[in-house]
Amino acid sequence: MTTTICPKCGKDTTILLSGVCKECFFQNFVLAQLPQVLQARLCPTCGARFTRGRWTDEYDIEAVVMKTIEDELSIHEAADDIEVCISPRQLTPHMYTAEVEVGAAVQGEWINANLFTEIRIIRESCEMCSRVSGGYFEGILQIRATERTPTDSEFETCLRIADMTINRMRAKGDRLAFITETIRSKEGLDLYIGSVGSGRHICKTIIEELGGTFTESPSLFGQKDGREIYRITFSMRLPRFTPGDIISIRNKKIMVKHMEKKLTGTDLADGSRFIATEDEISLAKHVGNIRDAVSAVLVSEEEHELMILDPFTFRTVNVKKPLVFSITGDKEILVIRIEDTLFPLPLEKRKNDD
Ligand SMILES: [Zn+2]
Ligand SMILES: [Zn+2]
Numbered sequence: 001m002t003t004t005i006c007p008k009c010g011k012d013t014t015i016l017l018s019g020v021c022k023e024c025f026f027q028n029f030v031l032a033q034l035p036q037v038l039q040a041r042l043c044p045t046c047g048a049r050f051t052r053g054r055w056t057d058e059y060d061i062e063a064v065v066m067k068t069i070e071d072e073l074s075i076h077e078a079a080d081d082i083e084v085c086i087s088p089r090q091l092t093p094h095m096y097t098a099e100v101e102v103g104a105a106v107q108g109e110w111i112n113a114n115l116f117t118e119i120r121i122i123r124e125s126c127e128m129c130s131r132v133s134g135g136y137f138e139g140i141l142q143i144r145a146t147e148r149t150p151t152d153s154e155f156e157t158c159l160r161i162a163d164m165t166i167n168r169m170r171a172k173g174d175r176l177a178f179i180t181e182t183i184r185s186k187e188g189l190d191l192y193i194g195s196v197g198s199g200r201h202i203c204k205t206i207i208e209e210l211g212g213t214f215t216e217s218p219s220l221f222g223q224k225d226g227r228e229i230y231r232i233t234f235s236m237r238l239p240r241f242t243p244g245d246i247i248s249i250r251n252k253k254i255m256v257k258h259m260e261k262k263l264t265g266t267d268l269a270d271g272s273r274f275i276a277t278e279d280e281i282s283l284a285k286h287v288g289n290i291r292d293a294v295s296a297v298l299v300s301e302e303e304h305e306l307m308i309l310d311p312f313t314f315r316t317v318n319v320k321k322p323l324v325f326s327i328t329g330d331k332e333i334l335v336i337r338i339e340d341t342l343f344p345l346p347l348e349k350r351k352n353d354d
Contacts, residue, residue, distance in 0.1 A: 017078075017107055031113040032075045032102040038119045040068040043126035048175070055126040055175065062088060065096050065119050072117075079104035079111070094121050128175045128194070137180045137192040138231055139199035143206070144188040145238040154210060154238060155189055161205045162191055169198040196232050203234050211260040212238040239263075240281065246288040246338060249280050253338050255290060255346070268338070271322030271346030288338050293345050296335040298327060308335060310342055322346035 003012045006021035013021035041050035047058040049067065059067065065088045075082055081104060088098040096119040103112045125133070143150060143158050150158075162179060169177035176195035183190040193199040203214040214237065218230040239259035241247055246268065247254050254265040254274050263276040263284075276284065299307040299316050306321050325344050327333055334345040 022107065025107070026109070026111075029106065029111070030076065031079060031104060031106070031111050032073060032100070032115060034069070034073050034100060034115045034117050036117060038068050038072055038117055039122055040064050040119050041122045041124060043129050044123040045129040046126060048126040048128065050124075050126070055128065061121065064121075065098065068119055069098055069100060069117065073100065073102075073115075075102060075104065076106065078106050081105045088119070095119070096121070126175075128178065131176070131194060132178050132180060135180050135192075136176075137194060138176070139193040139196045139234060140231065141191040141193055141199050141202060141234045141236065142188065143191070143236045143238065146212075146240040148240065149186060150188050150238055151242065154242070155184065157210060158189055158206055161209065162202050165202045165205055166198055169195070169201060174198055199232065199234050203236055206236065206238075207260070210238055210242075211258060212236060213261070241284070241286065244290045245286060246290065246336065247284045248287045248339075249274075249276055249284045253287065253341075253343060254284075266346050268322075268336070268343040268346065270320055271324050288336060290336065290345065293334045293336040295328070295332040296342070296344075298331045298333050306333070306344060308333070308342065308344065311335070312337060312342075317342055319344055 003014055004016065005011070006013045006016070006024055008020045008024040011021060011023075015022060017025035042048065042059075042061065042064045043055065047060060047064075048055045049057060049059055049064050051067070051071065066086055069086050069088075073084065083103040085101040086098055088096050090096050098117050098119060100115040100117065101112065102115070103110065105111075145154070159182070166177045166179060174195055174197055177198035178194040179191055180194060181192040191202070193202070200216070206212070207214065215235050217233050217235070219233065221229045221231045223229060241256045241259050241263065243256055243258060245256040247256060247265075252274065253268040254276070255268055256263060256265045258264050261278060263281050265274045265276070266272070267274045294311050296311045297309040299309055301307075301321070304321050305318050307316050307318050309315075310317050319342060322344055324346050325333055335342050336345055
């Protein structure tokens with residue numbers, strides 16, 4: 001075995017660690033270091049923590065304390081198989097102490113270190129919460145309906161979608177995903193949104209569910225650091241007709257099922273599927289809603305016809321039998337009166353109805 005002389009103590013040694021013998025190496029070895037006093041900045045409103053120059057993620061206070069210690073703890077680079085155990089203790093709402101035990105293998109020897117630190121909690125509003133309280137917004141979402149006012153259920157759906165989308169975007173890290181203000185007026189709903197991205201997602205999700213269209217128009221709002229700041233107005237138009245509306249197109253009475261650019265529905269005359277083009281929609285007229293449907297006694301059922309007791313005139317009338325309709329136990333069916341004509345409602349068969 002070759003031996004060499006330790007330049008520090010002059011003894012013979014078989015190995016050199018960082019240029020000195022093992023004894024000398026461990027004499028001055030410091031496994032772990034931690035400042036005696038640490039500061040943790042956190043937002044009292046949302047729990048965000050300020051680290052490396054920005055506000056990030058959301059924690060409870062204990063987790064903020066742990067993260068702060070983990071970030072500040074430095075461990076010797078020669079250490080392997082490191083084990084760290086942090087035991088924080090709250091002294092006051094503004095101060096924690098913590099004992100930090102570190103164990104690690106260094107050059108085949110197990111080394112332990114016990115450290116203590118004090119963590120001072122600084123509570124200040126994060127940039128997001130101060131923007132929320134300052135009424136900040138980048139986008140205005142104006143929800144309107146074409147040639148009508150949005151219904152209560154549409155308002156509810158829009159608000160539910162907005163909340164859901166905001167939560168999803170926040171979880172994905174968009175800290176400006178918030179709604180500063182919600183204004184409901186006769187014409188519709190205005191939502192003031194923190195980030196343009198979340199505004200756009202809300203529009204897309206509403207259209208998926210309710211149909212309609214939206215456009216974006218930027219307007220110059222001001223300048224910041226030499227950059228021009230724009231606010232975006234999202235103009236949403238919910239469709240002219242909503243599911244359940246009954247409309248008249250080329251003398252056909254159509255029950256609306258879905259409307260985006262095109263409209264799908266059911267022809268009340270026979271229960272067949274109907275798809276209207278944009279041109280046809282522009283000529284369509286609103287004539288009723290399935291809410292106005294009433295029960296009528298079914299007198300008899302032939303191959304192509306139904307005989308119904310008209311609940312308005314109490315006379316029996318023959319109507320064309322729709323492809324699908326439902327009869328209740330009392331031999332009643334739902335009918336709707338449109339412009340003095342009675343139509344049996346072609347209700348969809350549910351899957352397990354057979
Ligand atoms: Zn030595
Ligand atoms: Zn906050």
